[in-house]
Amino acid sequence: MHIPHTNSHDVLIAGAGPVGLLLACELRLAGCSVLVLEQANDPHNPLKELPFGLRGLSVPSIESLDRRDLLRPIEERAVSRSSPASAHWMQQTRRPAGHFAGIQFFHDQIDNTQWSHRLPGAVSSVAADMASIEAVLAARAETSGVEILRGCGVESIEQSERGVTVFAGGQEFQGQWLVGCDGGRSTVRKAAGIGFSGTDPEFTGYSAQVRLADPGVLKPGRHYTATGMYIYSAPGTIGMVDFDGGAFHRTDPITREHIEAVLRKISGTEVAVAELEFATTWTDRAFQATAYKKGRVLLAGDAAHVHSPLGGQGLNLGLGDAMNLGWKIAATIRGTAPEDLLDSYERERHPEGARILDWSRAQVALMRPSPSSRALEAIIRDLLQTRDGATYFAGRVWGVESRYDLGDAHPLVGRSAPNFELIDGTRLNLHLRTGHGLLLDFDGCESLNSVAAHWGDRIRYLAIEVKDRLGLSALLIRPDGVIAWASDSACCEIDAANSASKWFGKPLSTPP
The missing domain is CATH 3.40.30.120 (Glutaredoxin)
Structure with a gap:
C-alpha cells in the first residue's frame, strides 16, 4: 500500500531497524499515521547476514511476534537463507539452549516444570538473521501504510506542548510524538537533552570474515587465553575480545595487518591473515538513558540502552520496548489512555534494561584474562552442569522469568500471557x-x-x-x-x- 507523502503524522520514528519497524507496525495496527526516518540509504549490511547476523529470539519476543502473525514469515525467510554451517548446534550431539559468557547449557538439562506460570511442555526457541527480521518487519510496515524515508536521518528537533518538529534531510516534519530508535549514539536522545550513564568499556570486540593462509593453525570453537578470548569457525569466521579498554573501537581503519596482529596476540599463534573480507568492532560499554521520556520524545532500543552483544539480548530488549510502547502511545493519541499510561512505559521497561545491562557486565567479569576470572569460570561451569543451574540460566537468557511489577500479587500478573490451546482448536x-x-x-x-x-x-x-x-x-x-x-x-x-x-x-x- 502506498501512502502519499505528508509532513505531518501522529508519530515520527527515527530509525528503521527492527525496533523502529516493529513499533511502526504496532502504531499502524492501532490506526496511527507513522513516518519512519532512517539515516542509511540502503538497509543491506553484511553484519545483518549470516553468520554475524544470527540472533536468538527470546520467549517474550517469539510470543509477541506470533501474536502479530510475524513469527511464521520470519522463520520461513530465515530457514530459506540458512545453511548447516550457520546452525552450529546441529553439529553437536546435544542441542545448546544458550550460553553465559560462552559457557553453554543444553536443552536436555532444563526442568520446564519449575516455571509454574507457563504451560507444560518444552519452551520453543527460534534463531533468525537480522536481515530476515528487518525485511519481514519492513514489508509488514509498508503494507500497513507506514511511510519509510531512507537517507533521511534526524538532524535536530524542536518540542512544544502540542508536538515535535523534526529537521531531517533538508525537510521539516511534524508529529505529535517522536520516538528515537536510532541506536546507541542516538541523535534524538542527545537533541532531547536526555542523559546517558553507565560503565565504560573494558575491551574492544572484533567480528571479522577473513581468509587464513593456513586455516588449520587455529582450533575451532571458543577459547579463553591469557590475553583475551577468540572464537573461530572454519574456514574464516573470527570473533575476538581484546581487553584494551575499548581503545580501538571506531578510532582507526580496521586493516588486515591489525586483525592479524590482534589475532596473534590473543591466540598465541603465528596465524597469518591472507585477506580481510570485512570486519567491525564493538565494546562492552553498558549505558542506559536516565529517562525514557522527556516531553514529547521517547526512546526505545539501543537509543535507550547499550551493552555488549554477549548472549544476543539487545534485540530482544528492544523488541520488548516496541511492544510495550506502541499501544500506549496510540491510546494517548486517541484520548482513551489513563492519565499515567505513557509514564508506565519507563516504569516497566527501565528495570528490564537495567537487568540486562547487569547480565552483560557479569559476563564481562567472567571473561577477563585473570586468574580470579578463570576460577570463577570453573565454578559457573560446574553450576551450569546441574539441572537447577541450567534452568536458572535458561530462565534468564530466554526471558521466561521476565515480569513487570504491576502492583498485583497474583503470580501471572505482569507476565506474558500463555498461548492457551482453546477447545475449538485455536490458540x-x-x-x-x-x-x-x-x-x-x-x-x-x-x-x-x-x-x-x-x-x-x-x-x-x-x-x-x-x-x-x-x-x-x-x-x-x-x-x-x-x-x-x-x-x-x-x-x-x-x-x-x-x-x-x-x-x-x-x-x-x-x-x-
Missing part, C-alpha cells in the same frame, strides 16, 4: 492479532461480558474453555500480551472493571 495468540485488549473468561460469566462491553472495542470478550487453564477462571490481557489481571475464582467483575479502568481508561458507560 490464544490468534485472538490477539488485532491489538485490542482481551478479557478471557473460562467460566462463561455473563457479568464479565458486561464489563468488557463497557469499554467498547478497546476490550474484546472471549468466553471459551481451554485444555489447561493453569487454575485460572479469567484474565485481562493488555494489547501487548501482558496479563493485567487474573482471577482464580469465578465472576470477579468488580476487580476486572477496576483493572480495565487502570489500563484502558474511562469506560464508555458505567461498569457494574
